[in-house]
Amino acid sequence: MQKSNTKISMAVIRRLPKYRRYLEELLDKGINRISSRELSKIIGFTASQIRQDLNNFGGFGQQGYGYNVAALYEEIGKILGLDNVYNTIIIGAGNLGQAIANYTNFEKAGFIPKAMFDINPRLIGLKIRDIEIMDADNIEEYIKENNIDIGIICTDKEHAQDVADKLIKSNIKGIWNFAPTDLNVPEHIMLENVHLSESLYTLSFLLKHNREQEDV
Amino acid sequence: MQKSNTKISMAVIRRLPKYRRYLEELLDKGINRISSRELSKIIGFTASQIRQDLNNFGGFGQQGYGYNVAALYEEIGKILGLDNVYNTIIIGAGNLGQAIANYTNFEKAGFIPKAMFDINPRLIGLKIRDIEIMDADNIEEYIKENNIDIGIICTDKEHAQDVADKLIKSNIKGIWNFAPTDLNVPEHIMLENVHLSESLYTLSFLLKHNREQEDV
DNA sequence: TAGATTGTTAATCGATTAACAATC
């Protein structure tokens, strides 16, 4: 669907989930048609930007009419790969790992937690929902035997690179990293970081300088 | 410290925590001097960008020498407001709220969780570490009586705006929002969102299109 | 002092916005 050769910028990619979220809300309200101008008012991007963004992936609108909400929602889901199912494992079964294991919305979107791993013998063998916490020694074996796509790193920063190395060796496809460190990962493995403290420190900056963000 | 009138872009602000993190690592290694060129190699920004970024806030370097690691680390901490102490409350005492309450690194950086709130009677009265889970009906009263600076919203999306409204009424200074929705907040209240599903969907896009990120 | 490296200005690059012809 993406136009030939054009390289989509990360700025555009990171806006896509937000489009999808607002389109879902419109769907829930039973609205089945929207113009870039109307969408602009509720989502806060300019109408021009909305049209530019969407046209990176094809002409989803119709002149004189606007966009079909259901169709556009569906298309953006496909662009994001949410029509796929991904098998995931969570490494680090502390509070954060458990929070993610319990968060069923990810599962609804196709990200299935198959197992959790920890080094703490007190946690090994427990289950979160129906997801077993296993010994971290078995990560590589488990990935290979169970077709795991994504590894979610919820360890402390000291263990994160070791875990990442195991994931890499086992031919994982992507890593979602919550450890407060930057991981070394080969180019063919996709990496997305969630650096919570960087987000908190940004809020701290804004508080200190009493400045609202211009963008979301 | 910030130069008069110049408005610092969010892009710069969001890089500051990363500078601080790498400088901390250098400190731990006992390195007390670094040039923009050397820092560039380990942090991955261009040397030019590093110098530009830092010069938004003043001349911290010395020609022919570079930057003093300890001093720069300290300065960036101050710029981020990490020399302050913030009182926080966590609203929503589910797994995510508990994970944040248990994450002592935030406390070390000056963000003190004073109380948690929930509407679930089974949770009310429990303690996470020494942080009590209280009835969400008491949020407004508690904020006013305890000098709370930051509200951390860990509820589901259905309750998030209601909670935000209570925080706003109680003159909170900042909101750190983990609920998967955009909040309506007046301009004088600082808002920082952590939209986990947007991050996960971005990873999904990268997997589908097998593309590494050019940045971070 | 000579060499190194900053601070800062200028050039480039990329992303956003504006404008409008195409067309439903």
Next chain:
DNA sequence: TAGATTGTTAATCGATTAACAATC
């Protein structure tokens, strides 16, 4: 058909990179 709104090109704006004089 006339009006509305897209898709797309051109203009603008902002952020990044390059270059180099200042200076430690």
